[in-house]
Amino acid sequence: DAGVIQSPRHEVTEMGQEVTLRCKPISGHNSLFWYRQTMMRGLELLIYFNNNVPIDDSGMPEDRFSAKMPNASFSTLKIQPSEPRDSAVYFCASSLWGGGSNEQFFGPGTRLTVL
Amino acid sequence: DAKTTQPNSMESNEEEPVHLPCNHSTISGTDYIHWYRQLPSQGPEYVIHGLTSNVNNRMASLAIAEDRKSSTLILHRATLRDAAVYYCIRANSGNTPLVFGKGTRLSVIA
Numbered sequence: 001d002a003g004v005i006q007s008p009r010h011e012v013t014e015m016g017q018e019v020t021l022r023c024k025p026i027s028g029h030n031s032l033f034w035y036r037q038t039m040m041r042g043l044e045l046l047i048y049f050n051n052n053v054p055i056d057d058s059g060m061p062e063d064r065f066s067a068k069m070p071n072a073s074f075s076t077l078k079i080q081p082s083e084p085r086d087s088a089v090y091f092c093a094s095s096l097w098g099g100g101s102n103e104q105f106f107g108p109g110t111r112l113t114v115l
Numbered sequence: 116d117a118k119t120t121q122p123n124s125m126e127s128n129e130e131e132p133v134h135l136p137c138n139h140s141t142i143s144g145t146d147y148i149h150w151y152r153q154l155p156s157q158g159p160e161y162v163i164h165g166l167t168s169n170v171n172n173r174m175a176s177l178a179i180a181e182d183r184k185s186s187t188l189i190l191h192r193a194t195l196r197d198a199a200v201y202y203c204i205r206a207n208s209g210n211t212p213l214v215f216g217k218g219t220r221l222s223v224i225a
């Protein structure tokens with residue numbers, strides 16, 4: 001099993017540009033989570049999906065952020081327009097929803113730098 | 116709000132046991148206790164979880180207090196590769212997402 005796959009691993013862009021982060025969850029998992037990690041705020045949940053449906057997007061910081069999950073094997077997190085304060089490591093995680101165990105498997109993350 | 120309290124940092128000597136404490140005094144009856152760790156430059160990874168009884172797996176042991184208001188993650192023999200940030204998380208059995216706090220940064224000294 002390849003685990004959760006994220007791309008790109010590193011992204012450097014300029015303020016105002018659109019950024020799209022991609023995630024492929026583990027096959028068979030039905031829940032997907034997007035997190036953001038910064039030194040100041042730690043690891044924050046942005047949004048999560050269950051069976052491709054967004055359940056809670058209250059962690060999405062602004063309307064500049066949007067996430068989609070068109071099918072069970074792919075999700076995107078888009079920032080438009082990007083700002084320097086969006087610089088962070090963005091993690092995608094997936095799990096098999098059910099019971100209390102809900103172990104989450106994290107991808108390697110995308111390190112985003114907005115200049 | 117992570118709703119758990121952990122020391123900011125701890126230090127251990129290599130090949131010695133490590134006891135990482137976590138306080139969750141407001142835990143509800145349906146909350147599981149999860150431990151994740153994050154190695155440098157990696158995403159968090161699952162370590163262990165439990166509800167009431169002590170749990171063991173190949174990575175660690177989890178000791179849960181009888182009143183469930185605290186728990187301890189036990190690494191039986193710390194290695195340099197165990198140096199990481201360890202997160203103690205409460206997660207409701209209703210499948211709510213994990214909320215990460217600041218965690219405990221464990222340093223292992225050779």
